[in-house]
Amino acid sequence: MSKVSLSKDKIKILLLEGVHQSAVETLKRNGYSNIEYLKTSLPESELIERIKHVHFVGIRSRTHLSEAVLNAAEKLVAVGCFCIGTNQVNLEAAKRLGIAVFNAPFSNTRSVAELVLGEILLLLRGIPKRNAMAHRGQWFKSAIGSFEARGKTLGIIGYGHIGTQLGIMAENIGMKVEFYDIEDKLTLGNAQQVQNLTQLLQRADVISLHVPETPQTKNLIGMAEIEVMKQGAILINASRGTVVDIDALAEALQHEKLAGAAIDVFPVEPKSNDEEFTSPLREFDNVILTPHVGGSTQEAQENIGIEVAGKLTKYSDNGSTVTAVNFPEVSLPELSNRSRLLHVHENRPGVLTQINQAFAQHGINIAAQYLQTDDCIGYVVIDVDSDHSEVALKELSAVEGTIRARILH
Numbered sequence: 001m002s003k004v005s006l007s008k009d010k011i012k013i014l015l016l017e018g019v020h021q022s023a024v025e026t027l028k029r030n031g032y033s034n035i036e037y038l039k040t041s042l043p044e045s046e047l048i049e050r051i052k053h054v055h056f057v058g059i060r061s062r063t064h065l066s067e068a069v070l071n072a073a074e075k076l077v078a079v080g081c082f083c084i085g086t087n088q089v090n091l092e093a094a095k096r097l098g099i100a101v102f103n104a105p106f107s108n109t110r111s112v113a114e115l116v117l118g119e120i121l122l123l124l125r126g127i128p129k130r131n132a133m134a135h136r137g138q139w140f141k142s143a144i145g146s147f148e149a150r151g152k153t154l155g156i157i158g159y160g161h162i163g164t165q166l167g168i169m170a171e172n173i174g175m176k177v178e179f180y181d182i183e184d185k186l187t188l189g190n191a192q193q194v195q196n197l198t199q200l201l202q203r204a205d206v207i208s209l210h211v212p213e214t215p216q217t218k219n220l221i222g223m224a225e226i227e228v229m230k231q232g233a234i235l236i237n238a239s240r241g242t243v244v245d246i247d248a249l250a251e252a253l254q255h256e257k258l259a260g261a262a263i264d265v266f267p268v269e270p271k272s273n274d275e276e277f278t279s280p281l282r283e284f285d286n287v288i289l290t291p292h293v294g295g296s297t298q299e300a301q302e303n304i305g306i307e308v309a310g311k312l313t314k315y316s317d318n319g320s321t322v323t324a325v326n327f328p329e330v331s332l333p334e335l336s337n338r339s340r341l342l343h344v345h346e347n348r349p350g351v352l353t354q355i356n357q358a359f360a361q362h363g364i365n366i367a368a369q370y371l372q373t374d375d376c377i378g379y380v381v382i383d384v385d386s387d388h389s390e391v392a393l394k395e396l397s398a399v400e401g402t403i404r405a406r407i408l409h
């Protein structure tokens, strides 16, 4: 499958899930005007129809780009996830099809860390329960089950962008911070890395999860893990819904093993604000339930819009794949007075030799060549004189193992 360079007004962009207007503004400022903007996600069957003619798609966490959807996306060049998580996209299938996927790895991390810090303070004081009771006309003025954060131990699981910021903020209010991560991490402030999860669970007054969704993090916290936590501890999950076994959590709350919880993400989340939210946790006054809004602040969404739209623009305009999550990363200078060929191919021996031989046969001079590969695909970018560019594209498209070829003038 190959493509010829399109004028920008022909490049079709579909933005879903109400991404911030800053994305639309960034795309328009860069000359992209053919934008369809929807406030919701789309069910798979509708998405399959709509995505057929689209060159770039922008999504958040509710849109599932399954293999079936990606297979239907004949023209799709890249996906922009206007969020951190990319688990909603079949990244391997996208890669095999030569579709680059970008995200915003840190623009909303401060927002998540701030929300979690607030939840820690409220839960340690037993405020969610007192608040719920007051709404029902009950007056529960008592210090029972109400504690300061100072001196308590916060156990962070996943000490990445969010975990580290939360750790620093928690230390600033006098908490002791310990964390568990599968990688050895540079510890910030006075935080301490512990060697295994059980140790962290046994020692912490509050556990907060900040891991990605992976096969290893599925039900990372279940019945057995809650069992080893301190009596009366607090559990917070603002990472992904698959990380905590919700039924096990509900049971622990029922038996008052845990004093409270704050849950922002769920194994199954409503597809839109019109759908009912169902969860066994709804019955507990001591649980803060939020509709996956950890990163939903004006500041974060605006920054994400600019960041991801900027990455899509750059990939479209000059072929740069820097920070792509499923693609070999190539950093490229701006294109001037030449044409640029972008070639995604299966990573097998001889592809580059074929390309160079074909170009030599046609007397096509290569002004610059950039190549990066991973175990599955190769991405080569070749700058040539514009006079030779159409022949070069034809040759490139005929190379065995070609997944996609595109040209920029």
Ligand SMILES: NC(=O)c1ccc[n+]([C@@H]2O[C@H](COP(=O)([O-])OP(=O)(O)OC[C@H]3O[C@@H](n4cnc5c(N)ncnc54)[C@H](O)[C@@H]3O)[C@@H](O)[C@H]2O)c1
Pocket: 084, 085, 105, 106, 108, 109, 112, 157, 158, 159, 160, 161, 162, 163, 180, 181, 182, 183, 210, 211, 212, 213, 214, 216, 217, 238, 239, 240, 264, 265, 292, 293, 294, 295, 296
């Ligand atoms: N609730 C929200 O709105 C919201 C917003 C942003 C991010 N998130 C979620 O939070 C997650 C974390 O975000 P981040 O920016 O801190 O990511 P990050 O990649 O910077 O950090 C994740 C950390 O988890 C560690 N990790 C991975 N697997 C682990 C395991 N099995 N056990 C222990 N540690 C493990 C990694 O080594 C890394 O240090 C994201 O993947 C996303 O799913 C949710």
Ligand SMILES: O=C(O)CC[C@@H](O)C(=O)O
Pocket: 060, 061, 062, 082, 083, 084, 085, 086, 108, 295
């Ligand atoms: O905005 C969203 O839908 C997802 C937010 C968050 O979970 C993320 O992965 O960045």
